[in-house]
Amino acid sequence: MTLHAGYGVMRRALFAAALLGLAVGPAGATAIERVISPGGIEAWLVRQPSVPLVALDFSMTGGAAQDPADKAGVAHLVASTIDEGAGNLDSDAFHQQLEDNAIELSFTANLDHFRGSLRTLAANRDLAFDMLRLSLTQPRFDEEAVERIRAQILTDLRRATTSPGELASEMWWHTAFAGHPYGRPVHGTLESLSRITIADLRGYAHRIFARSGLKIAIVGDIDAATAGLLIDRAFGALPEQPELSPVPAVDPQGLGRRIVVDLDVPQSVITFGGPGVARNDPDFFAAYLVNHILGGGAMSSRLYTEVREKRGLAYGVSTGLVPLAHAQLITGSTATRADRTGDTLEIVDREMKNLSDNGPTEQELEKTKSFLKGSYGLYFDTSTKIAAQLVQMQVDNLGIDYIDRRNGMIDAVTRADAQRVAKRLLESKMLVTVVGRPQGVTSKDLSAAGSGG
Amino acid sequence: MKVVRFIGRAPIRSIILVASAFALAVAAQAFAGPAETPKVASVAHYTLANGLELVVVPDHRAPVVTHMVWYKVGSADETPGKSGIAHFLEHLMFKGTAKNPAGRFSQWLATVGGQENAFTSTDFTAFFQRTSREHLASLMEFEADRMTGLVLTDENVLPELQVVLEEWNLRVGNDPGARLGEQVTAALYLNHPYHRPVIGWRNEIVELTREDALAFYRRFYTPNNAVVVVAGDVTAEEAKQMAEATYGKVAPRAEIAPRVRPAEPQPETGAVRHVVVADQRVAQPSLQRSYLVPSIATAQPGEAEAIEVLVHALGSGSTSRLYRELIAEKGIAADAGAWYQDAALDMSRLGLYGTPRPGVTLHQLENAIDGVVADVIDKGLTPEEIDRAKNRMIAAYVYAQDNQASLARLYGAALTTGSTVEEVLSRPERLRAVTAEAVNAAARHWLDSRRAVTGYLVHDLKQSEDKRS
Numbered sequence: 001m002t003l004h005a006g007y008g009v010m011r012r013a014l015f016a017a018a019l020l021g022l023a024v025g026p027a028g029a030t031a032i033e034r035v036i037s038p039g040g041i042e043a044w045l046v047r048q049p050s051v052p053l054v055a056l057d058f059s060m061t062g063g064a065a066q067d068p069a070d071k072a073g074v075a076h077l078v079a080s081t082i083d084e085g086a087g088n089l090d091s092d093a094f095h096q097q098l099e100d101n102a103i104e105l106s107f108t109a110n111l112d113h114f115r116g117s118l119r120t121l122a123a124n125r126d127l128a129f130d131m132l133r134l135s136l137t138q139p140r141f142d143e144e145a146v147e148r149i150r151a152q153i154l155t156d157l158r159r160a161t162t163s164p165g166e167l168a169s170e171m172w173w174h175t176a177f178a179g180h181p182y183g184r185p186v187h188g189t190l191e192s193l194s195r196i197t198i199a200d201l202r203g204y205a206h207r208i209f210a211r212s213g214l215k216i217a218i219v220g221d222i223d224a225a226t227a228g229l230l231i232d233r234a235f236g237a238l239p240e241q242p243e244l245s246p247v248p249a250v251d252p253q254g255l256g257r258r259i260v261v262d263l264d265v266p267q268s269v270i271t272f273g274g275p276g277v278a279r280n281d282p283d284f285f286a287a288y289l290v291n292h293i294l295g296g297g298a299m300s301s302r303l304y305t306e307v308r309e310k311r312g313l314a315y316g317v318s319t320g321l322v323p324l325a326h327a328q329l330i331t332g333s334t335a336t337r338a339d340r341t342g343d344t345l346e347i348v349d350r351e352m353k354n355l356s357d358n359g360p361t362e363q364e365l366e367k368t369k370s371f372l373k374g375s376y377g378l379y380f381d382t383s384t385k386i387a388a389q390l391v392q393m394q395v396d397n398l399g400i401d402y403i404d405r406r407n408g409m410i411d412a413v414t415r416a417d418a419q420r421v422a423k424r425l426l427e428s429k430m431l432v433t434v435v436g437r438p439q440g441v442t443s444k445d446l447s448a449a450g451s452g453g
Numbered sequence: 454m455k456v457v458r459f460i461g462r463a464p465i466r467s468i469i470l471v472a473s474a475f476a477l478a479v480a481a482q483a484f485a486g487p488a489e490t491p492k493v494a495s496v497a498h499y500t501l502a503n504g505l506e507l508v509v510v511p512d513h514r515a516p517v518v519t520h521m522v523w524y525k526v527g528s529a530d531e532t533p534g535k536s537g538i539a540h541f542l543e544h545l546m547f548k549g550t551a552k553n554p555a556g557r558f559s560q561w562l563a564t565v566g567g568q569e570n571a572f573t574s575t576d577f578t579a580f581f582q583r584t585s586r587e588h589l590a591s592l593m594e595f596e597a598d599r600m601t602g603l604v605l606t607d608e609n610v611l612p613e614l615q616v617v618l619e620e621w622n623l624r625v626g627n628d629p630g631a632r633l634g635e636q637v638t639a640a641l642y643l644n645h646p647y648h649r650p651v652i653g654w655r656n657e658i659v660e661l662t663r664e665d666a667l668a669f670y671r672r673f674y675t676p677n678n679a680v681v682v683v684a685g686d687v688t689a690e691e692a693k694q695m696a697e698a699t700y701g702k703v704a705p706r707a708e709i710a711p712r713v714r715p716a717e718p719q720p721e722t723g724a725v726r727h728v729v730v731a732d733q734r735v736a737q738p739s740l741q742r743s744y745l746v747p748s749i750a751t752a753q754p755g756e757a758e759a760i761e762v763l764v765h766a767l768g769s770g771s772t773s774r775l776y777r778e779l780i781a782e783k784g785i786a787a788d789a790g791a792w793y794q795d796a797a798l799d800m801s802r803l804g805l806y807g808t809p810r811p812g813v814t815l816h817q818l819e820n821a822i823d824g825v826v827a828d829v830i831d832k833g834l835t836p837e838e839i840d841r842a843k844n845r846m847i848a849a850y851v852y853a854q855d856n857q858a859s860l861a862r863l864y865g866a867a868l869t870t871g872s873t874v875e876e877v878l879s880r881p882e883r884l885r886a887v888t889a890e891a892v893n894a895a896a897r898h899w900l901d902s903r904r905a906v907t908g909y910l911v912h913d914l915k916q917s918e919d920k921r922s
Contacts, residue, residue: 053855099841102851104852162735265734374567378568
């Protein structure tokens with residue numbers, strides 16, 4: 001309920017934060033059924049007969065990283081236009097059909113995945129699944145609709161050109177992943193978006209929408225047999241295999257660099273980050289705990305205490321793990337007054353070094369474990385949210401019994417683990433981008449030995 | 454879209470939700486079924502002996518609770534010259550009490566796995582936590598303690614003022630669009646304190662002191678000025694007993710005067726108000742307009758609902774009138790829509806906004822918006838448009854039942870802005886009862902340019918000259 005109007009938060013980092021909140025519910029509270037449709041498509045189902053809703057979420061492999069190199073923004077434009085008319089329904093008729101039946105249908109693309117979300121009253125579920133099928137298999141991409149949506153996205157992109165938060169984030173990703181698909185903005189650029197043709201959109205849908213790599217979750221008033229039939233109805237006509245371009249594994253570049261971008265604003269916005277830990281790494285939970293202690297979760301992290309509570313240097317400061325399919329990161333951000341930007345950067349550095357050198361205290365570690373276990377139930381959300389979480393569990397390949405194992409994995413992290421992983425996570429220098437008019441803070445490159453200043 | 458000018462304490466963590474299955478089932482019937490009153494009988498509303506109100510929304514689907522304390526005080530209750538004090542005090546409420554010194558409440562939450570935040574608006578200030586169910590009594594104990602036990606020192610007040618100034622930088626200083634919003638609102642309210650930004654005017658924020666905060670605290674933070682909302686895995690009776698054992702022990706410490714604020718004058722015939730904010734960082738010009746209209750609390754019966762339906766049909770979603778005409782058909786706007794703030798103690802706002810496509814001036818866009826508005830006033834919305842809007846809004850109400858935290862917010866906002874529990878519960882029925890005549894009458898009466906202020910956001914003032922060309 002806090003409105004973030006004007007806070008140009010990092011889009012990609014936010015996604016990562018959501019992705020880390022992947023706890024699905026208290027052990028035993030969520031009974032997940034594995035459903036295999038007659039057509040052989042797997043989905044995870046949580047039956048809630050008391051709730052007259054059905055929520056479905058799905059994910060397909062291949063997000064913006066599959067955009068053609070000179071056409072960043074294709075996946076995002078596809079996600080924004082496949083509900084703008086499909087089959088024999090033009091855009092207006094399609095939206096009317098959804099609205100008249102209170103069906104909510106939306107699509108998004110992140111770096112690695114193309115995702116969709118459907119919410120309907122149980123009574124309208126057949127129609128809802130048909131609308132989903134039409135979007136995926138017969139999107140119209142009418143010129144009027146594509147140009148209209150393109151104009152909306154260009155408007156957002158023009159705004160972003162002078163938003164300090166957007167600029168800091170884009171400069172970070174652009175630098176860390178220069179030459180790699182992750183270095184291209186998911187929403188594209190003013191130039192790349194203008195180059196995208198309707199054939200590009202059709203090409204993307206043709207290449208990416210497929211059954212292999214498809215992960216589905218359904219929550220609500222629906223039984224397994226019905227769910228199976230509806231899954232086939234929505235997804236059964238898709239080809240078996242997507243045509244994916246290989247995305248190389250990559251490490252973030254530019255570590256030790258600080259890049260200052262001039263913008264006439266009273267507050268400097270800072271993005272920082274470096275190498276992280278993969279989701280399937282045995283050290284993941286240790287890293288998760290370390291991140292929480294440094295700058296995650298509750299209003300008692302070390303950065304929050306040092307930067308905000310003790311010194312009043314910023315309204316917010318936080319860090320998060322970003323485990324992508326082909327790269328792992330820890331990133332953070334804050335926004336601080338121009339004349340204290342140097343102090344804020346120094347404190348962030350010092351706190352990371354301290355945690356890297358000494359690890360967390362036993363007390364911090366216990367408190368954080370207790371928090372993460374105690375708040376587990378809070379992630380047992382709405383039908384919609386549970387569906388999103390179940391999809392993420394599948395994408396991360398965590399297993400259908402993950403809910404029951406998760407707290408044990410947190411408990412198993414020892415102080416020695418946390419100390420070792422803190423060093424692994426925070427010892428290397430980070431890439432830092434700053435947008436604003438920070439006093440006494442300039443671009444510099446510490447990555448080459450001895451080139452300080 | 455409803456816009457409430459919330460100012461929160463910190464970047465929010467994940468907001469957590471669970472559903473009341475019973476309320477959902479009833480609400481779904483309300484959507485699909487015949488025109489009958491949906492009874493969501495499980496919502497309880499008590500007033501304790503010390504005047505504190507308690508609303509309980511049981512929801513047993515997951516073993517968690519949302520606990521909120523709402524104070525009937527916001528930026529519109531500030532003394533002139535002390536703008537921002539309501540929001541600053543909200544921040545300072547986390548600084549500890551004699552019984553629970555600095556940070557103990559937050560530290561406890563950080564150990565048991567709770568989430569917390571707070572927010573301030575024109576008419577209310579609210580604090581909330583979410584935890585698993587067994588901690589509810591402790592939450593009430595902590596909140597009851599800081600209702601009157603706050604201890605402030607310059608050591609904890611001064612850094613927090615810097616935090617608030619950084620929040621101002623983030624929300625206002627770094628964002629020209631937010632500054633236009635402030636200017637439009639300030640111009641719209643000629644006399645009522647809603648003209649002040651919730652976060653305050655910067656020149657007054659910097660002067661706020663510990664004494665200002667304590668004076669405001671003693672005046673407004675008292676059980677007879679508070680509404681506690683509990684949603685989640687608890688029965689009404691359990692919650693009431695816990696509340697009596699905690700909040701019930703807090704003695705009222707201030708008489709609360711009726712919240713009578715200076716009223717707006719009658720609209721001036723012939724006065725058409727425009728505001729321009731020029732900033733070299735504006736890469737994308739845009740337009741926003743606010744009209745002075747009634748809130749749920751100040752409207753005649755049925756009127757606020759008619760305005761809601763009007764605003765929805767006019768400017769919410771891609772089948773709305775503004776979207777169809779300006780974006781889809783004429784292709785002159787990239788973005789356009791409407792919103793209405795229904796919850797307000799006094800005269801509220803209806804907003805229109807738009808972003809022109811390249812090559813279109815703000816003046817041309819404004820003319821086109823005026824054309825749509827004139828057409829609605831002249832010919833009315835069609836019965837199909839009105840029915841679709843009503844269906845969508847009732848469906849949104851159904852879906853909202855799936856969300857324990859947002860339900861708690863609905864009740865808290867209603868009870869601190871002159872509305873009632875009954876009004877929240879009867880929303881589907883009230884929406885269904887809205888007639889085409891009422892919607893079109895609302896359009897004719899309230900979409901009156903004398904009641905409005907229009908704002909342009911431009912790169913430089915020369916760009917705004919096009920409005921006169």
